[in-house]
Amino acid sequence: MATVAGRKLDGQLLEVPQAGSRFDVQAYRRDFPILQQSIRGKALVYLDNAATSQKPRAVLEAMDRYYETTNANIHRGVHFLSEHATLEHEAARAAAQQFLNAGHAREIIFVRGATEGINLVASSYGRAHVGAGDEVLLSAMEHHSNIVPWQMLCEEKGARLRVAPIDDRGELILEEFEKLLGPRTKIVAMAHVSNALGTINPVRRIVEMAHQRGIPVLLDGAQAVPHLAVDVQSLDCDFYVFSGHKVYGPTGIGVLYGKSALLEAMPPYQGGGDMISSVTFEKTTYNTLPFKFEAGTPDIAGAIGLRAALDYVREAGLARIAAHEHELLEYGTRALSAIPGVRLIGTAREKAAVISFVMEGVHPHDIGTILDREGIAIRTGHHCAQPVMQRFGIPATARASFALYNTTGEVDALAHGIRKVHEVFS
């Protein structure tokens, strides 16, 4: 089963799962209450994990327990509850640090999600370092959240957004990327894994190429962290962002990792409580890292839920999850490719478990509605990646994306549903 065991992914050498450690997908499914229900009279087949993953009971219970036993504001009260809430919140930070293998807990900034993390860097680092005539380099497969904040910055500063092209498989053309790294390039911002195509980018090479020219790199890991182990020290990226809700955690919480030397030198993003060490009407002294970037009462319960999610993933083992999902990807790719009129969009050699596809003569929205009647949840549309759709000359795709709890039986249900779409439209 562990077909990718030992396969070297960029930046991660997957461990070989322990002999005998069978991936018991049914046992994992039982951990997710939402998967136990029927939708429209059919067993729920949830294949929209790239949009958001479902939450295991451990996450829900951790958050409930926090509100039932520990709720208090953090970093301020001297009372018992405040002390414990603070400890739990900071333990969540340590869990995120461990998850990304960051060198220090102060390099972990809690944000609402990957989007806010990118906005923080564009706003704070970007405003300080990008000027008129400078360039910000992205790829053609970015999610809107890794385009628009940079576009806003470029508009404000009179800077230029440069875009490294992708080929017909949906892979970054590295030579073209390298050519675009110039003396005016002030930062590279790139998806680790593409949400619309599933492509896993060669991020280690990207970071090396940029660093050879002294250019910092932000990696958008929203689609990567649920599927592959990330080591920010080994990758040597300067910033890394991800969202909790895509990795089995709650919505509203995410992480920005930044190298402490960069974060120290950056101006604050938002002003408010917690991010200060002293305030007078004449002058405010900002707090130290990571608090300098965390104005206002944070999402304490969210951080606690995130910790539970990261613990859950660690216990399941990212190498084992990746192997299981890769099996689903290969099985699904075979099953969908065998259906006449179906064309896969995004066929990169290194791919996460995302299958984007179009059907001849049928709009993805109609595919989505018909599959929904079968209890199958997929995403249809442009996936907040309109430039990707333009690159492939299509208005939209249908996208099935897998998580650790998905089964080959669910892939069969998807293939069956797609054949039904054919029936309706033939």
Place this chain on the structure above:
Amino acid sequence: MSDLGDLYQDQILEHNKSPRNFRKIETANHEAEGYNPLCGDHFTVYLDFQDGKIRDISFLGSGCAISKASASMMTQALKGKTREEAEQFFDRFHRLVTGRPPANGNQGELGKLTVFGGVSEFPMRVKCATLAWHTLLAALKEQKDPVTTE
């Protein structure tokens, strides 16, 4: 439970496959663009509007079966209609696809467009069914900016 057949009626599938008036009117004196950012549907509606009447009406663009068939059947239904008639027609159509009864004083026939009645069971698809109509209203008003259903 609503059936898929209620939504994807034969006539709708047929108009999706072979849309009518799917062309540009070179002499159009009104036109507007409609866009549904949710699913990427994108249409332009062209009008030859003279003496208070829609002399000719056509559309171009791409979208799902519901939006395309609705646009196609709209162009058939509205040729020769006045602006007020077109607006009243849209009101009746909108009520049909959102499952509301016709307004007093506006209980005319919808004709073939009644095949869209099944849309009311699919609330996520109402925007698809009405995109071309919103675009038409914008064209009649000579709205310059593209309309969106968001």
